[in-house]
Amino acid sequence: MRRLFQVVRTDFFSLLLTSASLRKLFSVVVILLLSFTVRAQKEITITGIVKDEKTIVMQGVTVSLKGTTKKVVTNADGKYEIKVPNKQAILVFTFVGYVDQELGVGNKTILDVTMKEEAGTLNEVVVIGYGQVKRKDLTGSVAKANVEDMQKANVSSFVDALGGRIAGVVVTSNDGQPGAAPQITIRGSSVTQDASPLYVIDGFPIENFDINAINPNDIESLEILKDASSIAIYGARGANGVILITTKRGRSGPTRISYNVSLAAQRDLRRMEMLSPYEFVKLQLELDSIRSTPVNRIRLFTDRYIDENKGITLDSYRNVEGYDWQDLVLQTGLMQTHNLSISGGNSDTRYSITGNYLNQKGIILNTGMRRYDGKITLDTRIAKNVRLGVSASFANTETFGTLPTAGNGGGVVANMWGFRPVDVLNGQNLEASTVDSTNLIDNPNTTLVPDNLVNPLQQAQNEYRKNITATAIVNAFVEYTFWKNFKLRISGGFNSTTARSEAFYNSKTSQGTLLRNLQGTPLNNNGINGQINNQINSNYLNENTISYRNKFGTNHVLDAVAGFTYQYARNTGYGFRTINIPEAAEFLGIRSLNSGFASTPVTAATHS
Template structure:
């Protein structure tokens, strides 16, 4: 008995000594600490919360105690204590996102209550991407959104299409709303075209002034039932961006930084000097018999084996560009006041010499609970950006001349002076425009200072009813400058650049909006009601002034560097636009099973005249959550099933700031009879809103024990009453080649987009130390221009090539918009019989005109003549479908993500090949493909013969149409988070380092630099055209995320 009592007392003593305090840190899968996470001892009432640094302390009774860790949006985790005194826990995201809050415009809604098509992206999904604008980072992340870079210009724009094209006008970009402030699309400044940039010169991204690191969430409104709350401004879709805010009692300091290097992914195969000499020598024999050829053997070229590779202009013009980004943010606050302050710096050197982008940003977000019934706040963003622009997408642009300038021409002479052309054996080689001189000596810049933000006050009237009064503002000042000095070679006096030219433009714009709306949200038993009623007034005003001067006496970038007698020009303009709106929305959900939403907005716009100003845009949508029905509830195979259907209408008013109902006057002061003014357009007082109607049906499914989430949306978007320019006869004097007086706009025509979107998320593995997640998005749409104001009416896309306009795209009834238009080829003439039996080309059959090796074009109308009556649709710039495929892995402190993006189908018009495969000049360089041209010695060559007497072979035809399909390894990122046991000793909550590669490799059959082309200057008449495109770079980055 004594020994038994002794044993019992010893056991009790041992158990009591096992009772102790356990500490640790709770973090998410990326290593970010989780303040406010719950920690409890399983089977007891003992519990604790983590502090602002994610740390906790809790009493356990024995080694067998089990700690339960939980956090909102995370999967709970259980860990047995054992003998450890420190127990850290990493929680992974919960597969259930139904409780997530989605921003829907003028309010929020739980994801489970959505009835329309809305996609959400978090900042975590977009981190570590070396982009200036967040729009670039959205590519392949959202189903139904097609995104393409317009070029590799740092800070340059992208083409964003939500479910295809909405309008036939230039602007098809979505409306971006940042903390309630709408942002309009940007286009190219005229100053960029002044020195040789083409009509497709890449404009600046509308989001280039926003620091991506400040973004918390992004919600994309894809169908009209969701967009209708924004009325006419939401016609192209809406992207809602919310920036980060402070949290009470959760102070945090974070520093994010990366440095990197960018390079062009590949070079094009142009002839080197040795190949060029062989090419020239072969031409001598081929064309010497043709009178007037003027081509003969040149001494230095007679033995090409003695020559080197010559000048590689691509190596001279492209470089490795340095990039760096730094962001420091402070956030936190008390129960009454929360704050978020940040500062950011970004520098991107372009891969094209003398191009780059630099940005400084400051942000302040403050929320203050003044009283129990009043909450106020302000969000403010201040930025300054400087962009150096490389002239591209034009015939004399740097990116074009670099491909066809002769390798026989050095960049500089022995004295270091630029050389324009090289004379060898009495023959002049190369283009007068030295690409390196063009890029180095010209100066094209844009400087923008911008401040925008929101001031608000929320008044709690009664329980559930909140009145918000909100003011938005957006003010920007920008300066565009294009300068070209007069430069000549000091040794030879050869002209390098001439004349000296300068153009400057100053732009001011101010937008403001006042919103007052009431929101009511209340739950009564199984009934949940949400209602919004509001009024909005907004106004936008801009003005600009520009001046240009040629032959500057002092050869300096100053308008004062000349005298009054020199060529000069002054211009100015101003515009104002305003809108007043009322809107209402009602959401009703019953028992988390049935939901319906109705929205109506009425907009009045200054764009239209009396009697036409107001438009009403209704929408309705509904959903049925089948999985919450009794017959499916708690089904272990089908966790969630919801059907959605919606209808909505929005309006269009694409006016570019002009009044469409009245005549706008252009003033002049240089006419022989003095100053005056002319109408720039014919008025139409009856013009009114475009109508865009969307029908949407969708299904959301979660299955396989919540490991698989699937969504499908099918839609039809119909645009009617489009704002089209009336097509009239030429003798009317309207819409002439000089565009003196534009024809009136009318409401005519119809365009349809039909398609479907698929989103798939699979949580393949979710264990304590390892997780693997896969995300797939798929988007497909088909665009058809159903009708216009006349059956024979067309919308053309014309290129101005050295004063000659060439038809490149033509949009007509029954075809996709922006279709490529030209001749259809039928191989080459390879025999005399084919020549004799060929149709009439308007050329005689002779070596100097139509001959063996020339391109044979099809006579489509059968009249035995090939002329402009035989041109037809030869390509479609719209892809068949696009897709994104992301795999994310996490193992202990290591994370890896691999993102693939692809576009299948569609065509590219490789316009630059008309120069680089022209086979019409022996002294300009060509692609190496011309070495397999047709000749007497190579009758099976797949390229046309050399022909310098006419440009018949270079007609716009399907010869230049290529497949636009590609699959790209878009981003690979590998990260490592330092152990908490190490960094907590130095008061660091999280420290992560990563390596990232953007645009690693592209699988494609396209022969140019990059199959991702976007739209030239965001103009949908010029989609997927390569005319000296600035290639999108490959970027390597090394970065860190540190949190205190």
């Protein structure tokens, strides 16, 4: 049997080597290799700019390679860059509210695109300051957000869901703290001035508006005025653009009760790759070597980590677990949202009641946000040609925790990346200690708090910061229609925002440490300290307009508005700071401020 197998095997290979099949197989392999090489050489980079029909650059447009999952998104300048395999490739451009476009690459390497709005959006009613028009009748630059899509995003504020949805509008996060207001820039920004837009809520212009005061589920429509029309209506306040928000009101029909709850989890997507104990100790030993001379050998770090008498060498740290402070300081943040709405009415009277509760835990320990808000609306027809409307809302927002963007000497995130990852020989347990004592040895004469002195975990757990904002908005209007084409509207409103900021730094924080240097000089002259600041903003508004609208023939419409607006704003601020609070009283936290030394109180007020 073995001999028979050997004969068959020998005959098979002899046949294979002498047949044309082997030559064909070899040719196929060569062709495949050459094809792969040619394909790699022909990969083409395509760049371009995407604009709308009004030549406004569009951020957030998806550019995808047809037939694949490869895609990129245009940046704030409307630019994109994508690699395609050959000249036959087809790029697909998509954006909400615009017609999808497919363009072949051909011989081009620069492919600029003009996006066209969907025909169905041309009959949309758009709010523009004192009135409403159909989108096809617009002459200025007004963008309308798709509110339904925005509400699908599980976020705490509507601004968080706005980014990338409107051309020319850029949303950037200034601070990663829950509840922190992102920066909105509409068609460019100022280098020296604040670029924040003006908010108009149900016709009420509000500067420095607290975005957390509005429940995203209460928004009916959101428009953005992006050109000179915003200045024509709202003056210099609208120079940075205007965001017009119309909130939901009651609708005719039987009483509808709706309750929904959502739960979301948030965590950091990427982390810094930190040095292992072995890599860190090796770096310290190299520093000793660099600083040493033939006659003066430096052993500052060597003596901390190496003890040859006990058999502790650099290789001993290969199996040491060490500390990754990111694991200790960061967490999975959970956010729960509860919404309740009740609405109903008939052809003459409509009402709505809404309530919202949000509780968000930040991804950094001891950070988070809580919000309670409610809103009531009533619209009624008190006569055949007279309508009356009233709305009132209240929101209370509380944010707390460290500032992620703070630098060294108080920044949890900065210390998290810079704090030592391994204990020294016969030294302290870093995780259980408030400070790194070796830092004081390395800086014996410093009179300031050294970088990476305080344990970032202790800093996050002991730093107390809390901001409480209460916002109340009340609006009312009376509308009288007469002579068929005329309408008189008288409206008034009141907006009040009370903001309270509290901060307390005990002895376990960088800002409140009681440590001294090796010479006995305090590192922090303020000692344990804290502060409280209050800001009260009140706005009063009265608008009186008369409008005329008449249609002539089939293609001509005359629409005119005249009126005047009176608005009065009053801002008041006051606060104080207390320093050198006794250590025995620090357990009282913010309530211990009366036991320290009060610094100069701050007061300020403006009227306009």
